[in-house]
Amino acid sequence: MSVDYQIYDLGNLTLQRGATIRDCKLAYKTYGQLNAARDNVIVYPTWYSGQHYDNEWLIGPGRALDPAKYFIIIPNMLGNGLSSSPSNTPEPYNGPRFPQVTAYDNVRAQHRLVTEKFGIKHIRLVVGWSMGALQTFHWGALYPDMMDLLAPFCGSAKCSRHNFVFLEGVKAALTADAAWKEGWYTDKPARGLRAAARVYAGWGFSQAFYREQLDIKTLGYSSLEDFLVAFWEGFFLPKDPNNLLTMLWTWQHGDISDNEIYDGDFKAALRAIKAKAYVMPGQTDLYFPPEDSAFEVENMPNAKLVPVPSIWGHFAGGPGTNPVDVDFIDTKLKELLAS
Incomplete structure (x- = not known):
């Protein structure tokens, strides 16, 4: 069976909660070419249960994420069936023994891919839907000097109690x-x-x-x-x-402040995000209501709240289900990238 993605070998990846994934593999796909300055980079993480091809609806000629202009990297989340996951990890960490992985673990692994594999020091934009937005916020808080722009849509920086x-x-x-x-x-x-x-x-x-x-x-x-x-x-x-x-466990324990840098201070983690950000909640999203995004934006130094005016709920943000919402998000990403 032919595959349309690459694997980056992370070796033994020690996780935030104490376990180690031995011979850890990060699956990823790239679109477009890295320019000589290595500064035309967009990182676009996957979402709950999605794989890289489930992100491709936002990429294409004439789109904000245009492979003719940008080098777009889609890293597959740990646990999604392509990167190291319960379904493909050998004993003894197979199946339900697969360790607890946080969004922090995912983004640390992705940072290694970006810097070690490609020698990239600067990212133009990090963007993502849903759990991809959770990872986008983590990129901004964990590596605040690394990117110009952030665009989390239909997602949050911390899993709410609801x-x-x-x-x-x-x-x-x-x-x-x-x-x-x-x-x-x-x-x-x-x-x-x-x-x-x-x-x-x-x-x-x-x-x-x-x-x-x-x-x-x-x-x-x-x-x-x-x-x-x-x-x-x-x-x-x-x-x-x-x-x-x-x-699901990764999602429930998503929190940009749950690490040694911020020690649980959520507002401090939000304040540390330097990138210019468009935070785009779905107007009728039942998981991530605009009020949660408004709180995030109030505490971020360089962020704008841009609600997606849609009755498609969470699916206003993906995976390409409603063309009107796709065009709205694409237009806002173009605006952000032009700034």
Whole structure:
């Protein structure tokens, strides 16, 4: 099977919570060419369960992320099935024994890829949706002098308590399946995956999205049940449950201040972000409401709040589901890159 990505060998990666991933692998894909000055770099991390090709909707000729102008690096999150994950790590750290990975661990690993592999010292823009936004904020707080611009959209710098509770529902649904077997499943826990999909369905899109029946009128599903089965269950069924739970833990424990630099002082971590930032919450996002983004922007020295005017909820930000929202985000990224 041919693959369209590269692997960077990180060796033994010691994690924030104390475990070590031996022979740790970071999967990544690049688009465009690194210029002679090595300063046309955009880093674009992946999101919950997404892989690099799930990010490609924002890249293309004439787009803000144009490979003719920029060298775009998409690093795959640890746990996403391509980088080191429960599904591809040998014993004894396989399956449910795969260690707890933080967003801090992910961004430290990505920083090594950028600096060691490519010799890059300066980044033009870090951008990401959802958990990609979480990593974008981490880049800004952990390496404040390294980039000019940040554009986290439909995400947060710290997992809110409400967001944590939503994810508990997803976790409970996944692990309630008898086939789950505490993560040592031999057959796919399909009932758990389908149940998790149903939990997700009430949160991924907004109340207004469902009220306006956009699942039928715009996305073309034949009924609400058709949407729940074809779109949502179809989205979750191919995914590995242990991978999903690893990334879910990463999401729940996302916090740019949870490290030795900021020692839990969230406002100090936000204040340390020097890059010019467009923080773009979805106007109707049920995971990451604009109020949370407003708090972040108030505490960042060089940030602007740019809500995405959409009733598509969290999916206003991806993965390319609504062309109108794609164009809005793309236009704002062009504006930011031109500044």
